[in-house]
Amino acid sequence: MIRARFRLVLPEDVWVTEVSTSFPDATLRLLTGVPTGDRVLELGEVRAENPERVTDAIRDHPDISGYEQLYAGDSRAIGQYEADESGLYEFLWASSLPPEFPIVVENGEMEFDLTATREGFEAFGSALDETGRRYELLTLVHIDDRESLLTDRQREYLTVAHRRGYFDVPRECTLAELAATLGVDTSSASETIRRGTGRVVGQFLLDRD
Template sequence: MATVMKFTSPAAEFPLGTVFENLPGVTVELERLIPHDTLIIPYFWVRGAGDEDVEAAFESHAGVTEIRLVDSVDGEYLMRAGWDREYVGVLSALVATNLVLLSGVGTSDGWQFEVRGESREEISEFRAYCQDKDIPIDITAVHALLPVRGEGYELTDSQREALLAAYERGYFDSPREASLEEVAADLGITQQSLSSRLRRGHRRLIAATLAGS
């Protein structure tokens, strides 16, 4: 059965985490992880960078082959990073054990990851890989991933909670009955975290319904 695991890692242990030395107030959210012949290319968002030169803040990283700005929207920056497959870290561990990255959010306080495996055995392989390679992780939760009201919906608990809270508060109504800030406050999370959960939840629902029709 598909299994989801949540874990944390120190800010400096993840290659992109060195940005917090230059911009300690930013939040970095991984968007996609794409296998490639020679590179792992994650797209990620940078928030809270102000008007600084975001690319310059990612100047030097062990194992990184490129960092470039892809787009900017309302003060948020979409960037792409690539580094050698031989670099040993969280992302190489995910690729080596075939886990799917569901979310990865980093601040100067550390990184929070959520990943999915097809079975508990794959999760165990990931843990063993990290132990063998001395990759510091702290597992905070492991649970089976069950469909929500239909085959293949595969929402995580946090995504389902966010979508339901936004729906019940009238966030999706026109005009809106509640703002993103109000729904986030109800859940006790930041607006950025709520926005991420809603976006990823929408993506999964569309993939399981409209895209599959």
């Protein structure tokens, strides 16, 4: 199996392109998307210095309807809405490989992950080339040996840390909060995460050679 991350330049006439280029310092994260006919029901997150300005632009865009704000903070907001997303998802939905969320959009460019067999990955790349869109392959990691790469405890700790936002910049939770969630002391959490992270990074660097 192969896990890869792509960066794709979005069409200019897609709503998320227009909003993200209007707020180039903001990060828009599409947390999930469910097709509903020719539209998509989305759960989206905005991370910005002033997220209210960005969410107002999303709510007021003609391609957005039924915007409902679910969370609002100083630098982060989450909303649910319906969107005309044919230009954003048309290639991903048409492929045999569904998009993996979250999909991250910044300043008119979309980043997304893909997990596939080697044959599926090569077919996806060929299909992407045929679209003529500009894109970049950011990372490529072979994960055939993922079961032996991490211990069960390392995999558990890294998974919880990722879900809680421990690796985000800025971090969404502290080491103490993470340790409390795992039910261990901070030194145990720190050591296990450090060793697991070292193995993952080492595997990635070896695959890049």
